[in-house]
Amino acid sequence: MYQSKIAGLGSYVPENVVTNDDLSKIMDTNDAWIQERTGIKERRHIKKGDGNSTAIMGVKAAKIALERSKINKDDIDLIIFATLSPDYYFPGCGVQVQEMLDIHTCPALDVRNQCSGFIYALSVGDQFIKTGMYKNILVIGSENHSGGLDFTTRGRSVSVIFGDGAGAAVLTRSDHNGQGILSTHLHSEGKHALELSLKGPSTMHWVPEIIEENPQGDDIPYYPYMNGQYVFKHAIQRFSEVILEGLKENGLDLEDIDMLIPHQANLRISQFIQQKLKLGNENVYNNIQKYGNTTAASIPIALTEAWEEGKIKEGDIVVLAAFGSGFTWGSAVIRW
Ligand code: ACO
16 A cells, blocks of 8 residues: 655635734624634735736646645645635636646645645545556635625624635655555534535525525525534534544554644644643644635645745654634644
């Protein structure tokens, strides 16, 4: 059986910085509330006319990852695209990337696992490399949240949290035994599905029905709903469990973690996990302060930045972990 490793990383965020103070001009919120509850200081939003979309940001991140990997785009065997905010209802963003990168008829698939999307996508890619079916796989997480959030006071508990951006990794067959993805761990529990969800437009909630069912517009199913405290409670439990599961599988201990990259859900969630697992500040990477929660893009953006800052070195044990809507959660243990 083969092993996969990350050969190149890249990220892209739109130029348009939206601070908490900017948000307080369009809704009843303030910098102190947002920072205290989430740690977020600012986020990036696509601006009308800046030429970005979920797929396009994914391509920008992918080009950087490809260049760094030194793998030619024509040698990519599969594209896996994780997003909850695709450009179109169908088809997915993966085929758009295939076309924009002009990778001749290579297969492309989309993963819809929200905040856990990148871990799921990485795990799928890892399996294809392990079996020997593919050698080089482009894995992308990208989100355009700003186009679909309620930026009125009604939606403030959700809309202040999320930001736009993309991250990408090129997975390739590892030449060195023991270097690369050691294991991935995936879970879901669908009974919590609607606690963090966006109901429509969908086949159950087409726009005309939404308008008909909500003449007053008080329950708006085309904006995300989040039961914040419920999510918080489940997130801190599942994050910890799935990190420990990954370590145990590989005979590792918490002290062996050189870098934990948690999905950037909320700084309070990351800090809670760090304290619970007794990890040092130098062993946990957070950048939600700058970008907000970019769901499927948050791990590849954070991983790219941690690597760019020289915080991940060859031989390090890097753990990626995510929890999100579904509920779904997962982890990946990597020897860099
Ligand atoms: N600005 C100012 N006031 C606000 C805002 C805002 N942006 N949002 C809500 N409030 C108000 C509410 O209206 C409420 O006011 P009231 O007491 O007068 O009714 C008060 O603040 C408390 O509201 P809650 O919704 O109870 O706020 P809570 O303390 O639970 O914080 C939060 C909300 C930050 C979402 C919290 O529940 C949380 O951290 N949850 C974790 C979920 C999370 O972070 N998810 C991230 C995305 S999911 C994922 O990635 C896994």
